[in-house]
Amino acid sequence: MSRMHNPPHPGEVLREYLGEMTVTDAARQLGVNRVTLTRILAGRAGISADMAFRLAAALGTSPELWAGMQMQYDLDQARKARRPHIARFVMPEPGQA
Known part of the structure; x- marks a missing residue:
């Protein structure tokens, strides 16, 4: 799956789907x-x-x-956040404990 730059929040897309329907009617349904x-x-x-x-x-x-859509949005937001450097796990060779 290709990465979308600045994906919209799913709520924006939902607003388009709802068109003229009121929030009250949509919530009830x-x-x-x-x-x-x-x-x-x-x-x-x-x-x-x-x-x-x-x-x-x-x-x-x-x-x-x-x-x-939610996952793409969340990942894009997380990608923009500062985070500490995380070192890669060093895994033992198979057969070594």
Whole structure:
């Protein structure tokens, strides 16, 4: 899978899928709290595995689509963060303990 530069938060994509549907109506149909859906749409919360299945059922997509978008977004955010240098594990040769 090729790496997408600056992938959008899945909430942005979801907003496009919802079109003119209100957050209240979409949340009701998904069986989630309106605040939960609002946080996703605003990019302040991610798509959980459960939400990926709910969105797939409601929109006729796959849960992998939503989970994959979230993973790409999360990896891109992590790639931008500073982190300490981590040394590679030194593994013993087979047969040596």
